[in-house]
Amino acid sequence: SYVLTQPPSVSVAPGQTATVTCEKNNIGIKSVHWYQQKPGQAPVLVVYDDNDRPSGIPERFSGSNSGSTATLTISRVEAGDEADYYCQVWDSTRDHVLFGGGTKLTVL
Amino acid sequence: EVLLLESGGGLVQPGGSLRLSCVASGFTFSTYAMTWVRQSPGKRLEWVSFISASGGSTYDADSVKGRFIISRDNSQNTLFLQMNSLRVDDTAIYFCARLKSHQSRAFDYWGQGTLVAVSS
Numbered sequence: 001s002y003v004l005t006q007p008p009s010v011s012v013a014p015g016q017t018a019t020v021t022c023e024k025n026n027i028g029i030k031s032v033h034w035y036q037q038k039p040g041q042a043p044v045l046v047v048y049d050d051n052d053r054p055s056g057i058p059e060r061f062s063g064s065n066s067g068s069t070a071t072l073t074i075s076r077v078e079a080g081d082e083a084d085y086y087c088q089v090w091d092s093t094r095d096h097v098l099f100g101g102g103t104k105l106t107v108l
Numbered sequence: 109e110v111l112l113l114e115s116g117g118g119l120v121q122p123g124g125s126l127r128l129s130c131v132a133s134g135f136t137f138s139t140y141a142m143t144w145v146r147q148s149p150g151k152r153l154e155w156v157s158f159i160s161a162s163g164g165s166t167y168d169a170d171s172v173k174g175r176f177i178i179s180r181d182n183s184q185n186t187l188f189l190q191m192n193s194l195r196v197d198d199t200a201i202y203f204c205a206r207l208k209s210h211q212s213r214a215f216d217y218w219g220q221g222t223l224v225a226v227s228s
Contacts, residue, residue, distance in 0.1 A: 033214035035153075042203055042221060043145075043153065048214035086153050090213035095167045097143065097155035097213075 004087055004100035011106045012077050020103045022070040022087030030089045032070040034063060037102075038083045046085075047072060074105070082107045110134040110217045112204050117222030124194050124226075130187040130204030130219055138162075138182035141207040143215060144189050146200035146224075156202070157189060172198075194226045 005023040012018040022032060032050050035043035045054050047063040050070065060075045074081055087100040116128040130142070144156040157178035158167045166178050177190040187204050201223050205215035 031213065033212075035215075037153075042218040043205075043215075044218070045208075045214055045216050048208060048216070049212050052212075054216060088153075088214065095158070096169065097145075097158060099145075099153040099155060102152045 004089065004098055006085075006087060006100040006103045008101070009104045009106065011108055012074075013108045014077055014079060016077055018074040018077050018081070018105055020072040020074075020085045020087075020105065022072075022100050023068055024089075025068050027068055027070050027089065028066045030065075032063065032065050033088045034061075034072045035086045035088065036081075036083045037086065043086065077105075077107055079107050081105060110206070112206065112217055112219035114202065114204055114219045114222040117202065117224045119225045119227065120194055121228050122194060122196055122226055125190070125192045126194065126224060128189040128191065128202055128204075128222060128224070130189075132185045132187065132206070135206070137180075137185040141210070142180065142187045143205050143207065144178060144187075145203045145205055145215075145218075146198075147203070147221075148197075148200040151200075154200070158207075159187070191224070194224075196226050198224060199226045200224060 034047040036046045037043040046061045050065040051063040062073045064071045084102045086102045111133045114130045141160050143158045159178045163180045175193045179188045201221040203221045205218045208214045208216040
């Protein structure tokens with residue numbers, strides 16, 4: 001099965017840079033999308049197509065994707081960035097949508 | 109403003125059925141593919157089903173194949189999920205979401221979700 005592996009948790013101090021990874025062999029050939037989900041809320045798209053941002057998403061959110069690892073980078077982390085983050089790809093071989101296991105970002 | 113509003117959730121016994129609805133507004137519904145995603149309490153997001161803009165193509169996760177049916181009524185701007193033979197592990201919040209574009213298979217707008225609880 002096509003499994004996307006994320007670290008369960010990441011911790012970072014305010015003002016520092018947080019990186020959330022999403023791993024799968026050859027994920028670099030896929031377009032990866034990232035969602036932010038705060039408790040009790042619906043997911044919000046923060047990065048799509050590896051490194052594009054929807055309107056309204058701060059420039060502090062960026063992404064990259066190469067080889068076997070896609071990365072969401074959050075610069076100058078703020079308390080309000082504390083949330084769960086999920087990566088997602090489209091598995092074109094099966095026409096299925098895949099989500100990573102999610103990463104809980106804690107702002108210290 | 110794009111809005112997606114789910115309804116139809118509730119408490120149902122194992123083996124029962126429910127029909128979820130998602131009413132869309134603020135965009136031309138008939139030109140966007142849509143999907144259902146669920147999230148069990150404290151768990152990760154799990155994709156459920158996908159339907160093309162016309163409704164001519166549908167895809168389902170293995171966990172719901174043969175039990176759930178996704179459909180849409182473009183004249184009513186509404187997405188549906190017919191859930192049959194429900195199991196305890198189908199308990200989750202069910203979200204509907206819009207596919208950003210055929211080229212970018214990300215989901216750019218989500219509803220707030222409707223809770224489905226399967227229990228005897």
